[in-house]
Ligand code: KG4
């Protein structure tokens with residue numbers, strides 16, 4: 255059975271096709287993505303209206319390319335991200351998906367974007383057991399407890415302000431390094447020393463004991479980098495951009511992995527899944543590997559192409575749900591910008 259997934263919650267227009275066999279194993283048959291990232295560059299972050307228009311323009315070509323790649327005329331089911339994400343962007347993808355499903359006479363499944371990020375861990379031939387997922391991108395920063403792919407997840411922690419990738423993009427902008435910030439800061443950090451002690455948000459003893467044990471805050475870190483640069487300028491000192499990048503990166507990787515390790519310890523989960531665009535970060539990967547090894551936890555990082563937003567992840571979560579006998583959502587299914595992680599699939603109305 256062939257399941258097609260459409261992703262459009264942020265700035266990537268993705269169409270992926272997976273083939274599901276009777277045992278629940280999935281093979282990737284097509285993976286096409288168009289990104290509007292460059293159109294947002296001069297604004298330093300994703301502009302929702304530009305993203306929506308870009309999805310609308312890219313959708314027919316990306317769909318055509320995916321069908322050609324899989325060598326098929328139509329799939330057996332169509333799925334789309336119906337939340338969480340940007341309102342206009344979600345509407346374009348979900349409306350397109352429903353139109354294709356209606357035209358082809360196949361069922362439509364409206365799925366949760368975050369469930370998709372977790373579902374890619376099942377594409378490597380291994381089932382994902384009870385685990386902690388650390389999802390970090392320009393749009394999300396979450397610690398989720400996962401029982402299995404396609405099952406409701408529990409959000410243990412999230413950011414109270416900026417997403418981790420957003421913090422990279424904002425710091426990059428204030429250092430004059432352009433957008434997106436992650437790759438350039440990662441590169442410069444490798445040439446510097448993490449010798450500036452920037453703050454780790456929500457990491458005081460009382461935070462770790464209280465309701466924000468697994469939550470993040472990156473706005474103080476961003477402000478701290480800005481103050482450091484301003485102070486040096488005022489005093490006429492030359493700063494090392496490489497050292498600032500390395501120190502900022504250390505603070506981000508430290509707090510992300512520290513809190514994920516707490517969640518692993520507290521839940522007893524033995525697998526950590528790392529996903530989202532920031533999963534490309536070299537320091538985050540090495541620190542996660544080091545801390546997981548020390549705690550006897552298996553670290554799973556899907557191939558980078560599947561860590562960032564794509565259509566395959568949406569097809570994968572829908573295929574898993576179909577394998578378990580889930581009902582289609584139906585064409586009356588709406589979008590929800592704040593869809594909760596407890597909802598892997600939006601159920602039929604009525
Ligand atoms: O998942 P993604 O492609 O798009 C969404 O935000 O949904 O993630 C993009 C984010 C950007 O904020 C970018 O700066 C960050 O991922 N990123 C990185 C790295 N590569 C991309 N952050 C840190 N280190 C990297 N190497």
Ligand code: ZN
Pocket residue numbers: 367371391393394530562563
């Ligand atoms: Zn995402």
